[in-house]
Amino acid sequence: MSVDQMIELPGLDRIRTRDPNNHLHCRKTQLLAYVGGRTPWSDLLMYRALGSTSAVHRHCHLRGGDRWAFDTPYVNDDDLRLLGFEVLSAGTVDLARFESGLTDLLAAGQPVFFYAPRHHFPHWVEFMRRAGTLPEEYRLLHSFLVCGASGTDVLLVDNTADDHEYFPLTVGWDVLRDGYAREPERWFTGCATVRQVAEPDRDGFEDAYRAFLAGFRDGFELYDVIGDNLVVERTSVAATYRAPGVNSMALLAGSRTLFCRFLALTEHSERVRAAYARVAQLATVLSDRVTAFQAGLPALPADRIRRGLTQLRLHEQRAARLLVDEAAALPQILPVPASGR
Known part of the structure; x- marks a missing residue:
């Protein structure tokens, strides 16, 4: 490869966010954006998006975790395999191996993912300043998606725009080499690639969805917890995006939006x-209102938000009963082969 020749994956314009609520872990949202540009069937991955609100409660309220660190039960390697995609992991590699293997993978039409400290990348530093990220979080790792490379630059596709939409940008190899020299043990971890190997396994998704519904039990008490903690969280959290209620509502709104798809x-x-x-729709509206309340912006009073959360819990309970009862009566839930759509 010459210094100026850029090997670039085709169809970069099709790598678009499939997570409008911005609630997924960075690697998962990248995988979803990539496979969504390769197959019209990527929404099959969302069959378990309803998940468990108890798991969200444990993560956000008991452990203090944010939405992006939550391990959602959707967009995982097993379900990607059902969709016809194979994720190949290399674990942690050094700079020399990363450089030597990148060109071959890109030439084969495969993207490359790796983790690195986000504060080593100028576009991430600028984004974190703009977003009000807490200083102690600047050094966290981020998953980077590589879709091209030349002898001087690497072509990333990232979502540091204000609307979290993906866009391509070039970063000099010197950024990667300098960052690796500073913290080699934190660079090029979780290296992976993905390739499309088959058509979606419709019967596999049918069986997996029915298995999920067979164990789907949820009282949705989390909505009451969010309402009960509105005021205390407003006075105790260091940043709005760290509030447990803000993160819980983002996860709930995001997952319900994807399940509709x-x-x-x-x-x-x-x-x-x-x-x-x-x-x-209601979860998304209330997510925005909870965020505005925690930020101290003009918003509905806490009692009005709590009433909305109570209504949302009732809507969830009714919808879940309808869903489970109807699925049990349907002889086939995904009756049309993928090739026939």
Whole structure:
């Protein structure tokens, strides 16, 4: 490869965010954006998006975790395999191996993912300043998606825009080499690539979805917890995005939005789809209101937000009953082969 020749994956314009609520771990949102540009069936990955609100409660309220560190039960290697994609992991590599292997993978049409300290990248430093990131979080790792390279530059696709949409940008190899020299033990961890190897396994998704519904039990008490803690969190958290209620609502709104996209690929009735569309819409509105309240912005009073959360819990309970009962009566939930869509 000459110094000026850029090997670039085709179709970069199709790598678009599939996570409008910005609630997924960075690696998962990158994988979802990439495979969503390769197949119209990526929303099949969302069959388990309803997850468990108890798991969200444990992560956000008991452990103090943020939304981006939550291990969602959707967009994982097993389900990507059902979709027809294989994730190949190399673990941690050194700079020499990364440089030597990158060109071959890109030439084969495969992206490359790796983790590195985000404060080593100028575009991330600028974004964190703009977003009000706490200083102690600047050094956290981020997953980077490489979609091209030349002898002087690396082509990344990242989502540091204010709307969290993906866009390509070039970073000099000197940024990677200098960062690696500073903290080699924190660079090029979690290296992986992904390739499309088959068509979606419709029967596999059908079985997996039915298995999920068979164990789906949720009282949605988390909505009450969020309401009960609104005032105390407003006075105790260091930054709005660290508030447990803000993170819980982002996860709930994001997951319900994605589950609606899965329902659109199924034979579920319009009644079920409308019920979950209402849940997703209300969850998104309340997520915005909880965030505004915690930020001290002009917003609805806490009592009004709590009443909205109570209504949302009731909508969730009704929608869940409709969903489970209807699925049990459907002979096939994904009846049309992928090639027939």
